[in-house]
Amino acid sequence: MVDSPAPALPRHQPVRSRATSTLDALLKSAALIVHSVGAERLTSELVGIGSGYSIGTVYRYFLNRLHILDALSQQNMDRFVKDCLPSITPRRHSTWLDAFTSVLDYFELEFATRPGFRSIRFGDHLDSRIGARNQTNIARAASIFASTLGDNYPAIVGTAVLERIEVALLIHDSLLARAFAHSDLGDTRLIADSRQVAISYLTALDPTWLAPGSTAPKEPLASS
Structure with a gap:
């Protein structure tokens, strides 16, 4: 039986101001995308494009789009x-x-x-x-x-x-x-x-x- 992922927390916990700034930018990008096209069309790739970070950086913080939505809530x-x-x-x-x-x-x-x-x-x-x-x-x-x-x-x-x-x-x-x-x-x-x-x-x-x-x-x- 596979354990459920841990709730609500970013995949990579920010421990420095730079990491916190990156996380803020990713969530800001995600919020703007949701506002523009809706939560159903949010993707990790769009978050990366909107924030100016690579898709790898997005996955460093969030396992998938569901974790992004959970973090926004x-x-x-x-x-x-x-x-x-x-x-x-x-x-x-x-x-x-x-x-x-x-x-x-x-x-x-x-x-x-x-x-x-x-x-x-x-x-x-x-x-x-x-x-x-x-x-x-x-x-x-x-x-x-x-x-x-x-x-x-x-x-x-x-x-x-x-x-x-x-x-x-x-x-x-x-x-x-x-x-x-x-x-x-x-x-x-x-x-x-x-x-x-x-x-x-x-x-x-x-x-x-x-x-x-x-x-x-x-x-x-x-x-x-």
Whole structure:
């Protein structure tokens, strides 16, 4: 029985700044290719051409295209943890609901501006996940975010809210994928509806989950 390859890590671990620069260039090239032609048409050869490196260099870091896609999804996940979650504090957001909407803002910006993100996201929908994992990346993101919320808003956020965050993020992710399917600008109606549905999902069952001063959106969904 053949063991599964190790998950998510580059084939050749960068140990020097030059190696790190090479890896960054390869992933940047891959993201631009995915943005241009889609994840299905990504090849190791195209990554080499786009980055200016030889195909041998590409294979030094990544066994095949599936490992490249997996690395891109992990990069998106790492960026979310590094760039978005540190801003989840009461100083920046007075209520947990404000903090949650800032995460919705983050996803919308990534879909609109980050090359390849709308195709890759956290990689759970791709047939490129390497090795066995106990949970999806979106579940990991939701768990980390929920933990951050609980640490910063312990008197406000209840267990019921934390358990529903994963579904709320899945709703937003799925509808944003549809909203940006055919346009870099996105379908503004779908984007607005996505925000409202995700927020309403968290707040509809028990209004006491809302912090003082927070209100769930009251505008009706736009008609089709």
